[in-house]
Structures are given as C-alpha cells and as structure tokens.
Amino acid sequence: MAMRIALLILALATPVVYGAQHVVGDSQGWSQTADYATWASAQTFVVGDTLLFTYDSTHQVDEVNQAGYNSCSSSNAIKNYNGGSTTITLTTAGPMYFICPTPGHCAQGMKLSINVVAAGTTPSGAPTTPTGTPPSTVASPPPPPPKSGVASISCNMNNLMFGFLLVFVTMFAYMG
Numbered sequence: 001m002a003m004r005i006a007l008l009i010l011a012l013a014t015p016v017v018y019g020a021q022h023v024v025g026d027s028q029g030w031s032q033t034a035d036y037a038t039w040a041s042a043q044t045f046v047v048g049d050t051l052l053f054t055y056d057s058t059h060q061v062d063e064v065n066q067a068g069y070n071s072c073s074s075s076n077a078i079k080n081y082n083g084g085s086t087t088i089t090l091t092t093a094g095p096m097y098f099i100c101p102t103p104g105h106c107a108q109g110m111k112l113s114i115n116v117v118a119a120g121t122t123p124s125g126a127p128t129t130p131t132g133t134p135p136s137t138v139a140s141p142p143p144p145p146p147k148s149g150v151a152s153i154s155c156n157m158n159n160l161m162f163g164f165l166l167v168f169v170t171m172f173a174y175m176g
Contacts, residue, residue, distance in 0.1 A: 019046060019047075019048030019049035019050060019089075019090070020046070020049045020050075021049070021050045021051075021052055021087075022043055022045065022049060022050065022051050022052065023052045023054070024036070024039070024051055024052060024053045024054075024112060025039055026039065029053070029054040029055055030053040030054060030055035030059055030061060030100065030110070031055065031056075031059070031110070032105060032108055032109070032110055034109075035109070036109065036110075036111060036112040036113075037113075039112075040112060040113065040114050043114070044117070045090055045114045045115065045116045045117065046090070046116065046117055046118075046119050047090055047091065047092065047093055047116055047117070047118055047119050048089070048090065048119055049089075049090045049116075050087050050088060050089050050090065051087070051088045051090065051098075051114075052085070052086070052087050053081065053085070053086040053087075053088070053098075054084065054085050055084055055085075055086075055100075056084065057084065058102060059100050059102055059105065059110070060080060060081060060082040060100060060101050060102065061080070061081040061082075061086050061088075061098055061099075061100065062074040062077040062078075062079070062080050062081075062098065062099050062100070062101045063077065063078040063079040063080075063081075063088070063096065063097065063098055064076070064077050064078060064097050064098070064099055065078065065097060066095065066097055068097065068099065069097035069098075069099060069111060069113060072099060072106035072107050072111065074099060074101035074106075077101070080101070090116045092116065093116050093117055093118040094115070094116060095113065095114070095115050095116075096113075096114050096115075096116060097111070097112070097113050097114075098111065098112040098113075099111040099112075
C-alpha cells in the first residue's frame with residue numbers, strides 16, 4: 001500500500017515544462033506599426049511554443065501558405081482568426097506564414113513569417129567559421145533569447161511539491 005502511494009506521488013511530482021509564449025510584436029501587438037521581420041528574427045520558435053496575437057477590431061489573422069504571404073492574398077487561407085486575441089500553438093516544425101486580411105494592411109507590412117524548429121534542435125543558419133579564417137574575424141552569434149518564465153516557475157513549483165511529498169511519504173512509511 002505504501003509503495004503504491006509513493007509511486008503515485010512520484011508520478012504526480014514529475015516536472016512539467018511548458019513552451020514559451022511569443023507575444024507577436026511585443027507591446028505593439030498585431031498592428032500596422034510593428035516591424036515583424038525584425039521581431040521574428042530575434043525569436044526562436046520551437047514546437048510546443050505559442051504565438052499570441054493581440055489586435056483591435058480592424059484586424060484579423062490569417063494563416064496562409066508562402067504564396068499567400070508573398071502576394072498578400074488570403075483567398076486560400078489555411079485558417080482565419082478574429083476576436084482581438086488569438087493564441088496559436090506551434091505543433092509542427094517548418095515555416096508558417098500569417099497576414100492581416102484587411103485590405104492594404106499586409107502590403108503595409110502586417111505580415112509575419114516564422115520558422116518553427118523541432119524541440120531539442122538548434123535552428124539552422126547559425127554562423128560558421130570559414131576554413132582558414134581566424135575566429136576573431138567572424139562575428140559571434142547573438143545570445144539565445146531569454147526563456148519564458150512560465151517553464152522555470154512550473155519546474156520550481158514541481159520541485160517544491162516533490163520535496164514536500166517526499167517528506168510526507170517518508171513520514172507515512174515510518175508511521176504505518
């Protein structure tokens with residue numbers, strides 16, 4: 001009986017890690033004033049992360065293919081989102097494209113292209129040192145973006161819970 005309880009407690013105390021949430025456009029949100037190419041280049045998108053689009057009633061979010069992105073056309077949109085706040089979970093690795101279907105907005109820069117990488121992989125395109133070139137002449141890659149606080153808080157809470165439950169199981173084992 002005590003062994004079953006101990007195993008159940010250990011299973012419940014297993015750390016849970018959540019993906020990062022990327023607020024599209026940061027404080028500017030999904031609007032005509034943000035530079036999404038620059039914003040996206042500073043992010044690393046991993047399967048399991050989420051994109052949070054926040055926007056007003058004059059905007060929407062259409063997920064499109066590359067041709068729709070390049071031509072600012074949502075006639076063959078994969079998905080359409082509206083309502084002012086949209087969370088999209090990144091479920092597969094590869095490129096994803098988003099545009100605002102409001103006439104003229106995409107052409108004015110309201111479009112986002114991202115590349116989602118599989119969990120546990122390093123994004124391609126990292127600088128390499130050409131053969132024969134001293135490392136000092138090659139720029140260092142930028143530091144990785146900060147991790148989401150959600151994952152570290154979740155792990156810390158799980159560690160605290162695990163410690164509490166471990167003490168509880170130990171007391172229970174000695175008492176009964």
